[in-house]
Amino acid sequence: MRGWLKATIGLAVLAGLLVGADRIAVGVAEDEAADRLVKSGQMSQRPDVTIEGFPFLTQAVSKKLDDVRISSDGLTVRNNGQQVALxxxxxxxxxxxxxxSLNSATVDSSTGSGVITYQDLAQLLPPASQLLGGAPLPGGANSRLSLSYGGPGKVKASLGPVSVGEATVHNQGNTVTVDGLKLSSLAEMFAGLANRKVEPAAFTLDSMPAGLKLAAKDGVTPLPEGLQLSFEGKDVKLLG
Incomplete structure (x- = not known):
C-alpha cells in the first residue's frame, strides 16, 4: 500500500514538473514570437501572443502550432503615407x-478584426471640396467631412453643423470605398451645394498587421464605435 502511495505521489510530482516546464516553454515562445513580429515589420508595435493547446512541447517538436492568438490596441494602418490607429x-x-529558431513561420489560415474611428476614417478620405466637385467650402479647401455611424451598413457625413447625407461603405480587396452619398436639402441650402454631385471616395490600405488582408466578404462594417475591419489570410508568410 505504501509503495503504491509513493508511486502515485511520485507520478503526481513528475506530472506537475512536466506541466510547469511546458508552461515555461510556451511563455518563452510567446515572448519570442511577439518580438519577432515587430522586428519583421509585420506589426507596428509589440502584440500579445498566446499559443493555445496543451501540451505545447509536442507542438514544438512537430513544428506545427494548431492555434495562435494575437491581440493589440493602437496598431496602425496606412494609405499613401497617411497613418491612422487600428x-x-x-x-x-x-x-x-x-x-x-522561429526565423520563419507560415500560417495555413487566419482571421481577425480591428476598428478605425470615424475621425481617423475621415483623414483617409480626400478633402471635402474634392468630394463635392471643387465646391468652395466655409472651412477652406482642406476641410474634411465629419463621419459618424448611420445605421447598419451606413455612415453619416456632415460639414460642420450641416448634415451632408448618408453613404455606404464597402471594400474590394484592400480598397475601401465610401459612396452613395446624397446631399440633404439643408446642405444644398446653407452650404451652397445645390446641384453638386458627390463623388465616391476610396482609399487603399497598404500596411496590414500580421500579413493579413481585408476579407473578400464584409471586409468593412460600420459600427457605433467606428469602422470595423475584418481580416483574412491563406498561406500567409508570417516570418522570414
Missing amino acids: HSFKAKLSGVDVSD
Missing part, C-alpha cells in the same frame, strides 16, 4: 508551421 486588433492563426 484599435482592438485580434487575430486567430490556424496551422502555423515554424522553424526551429
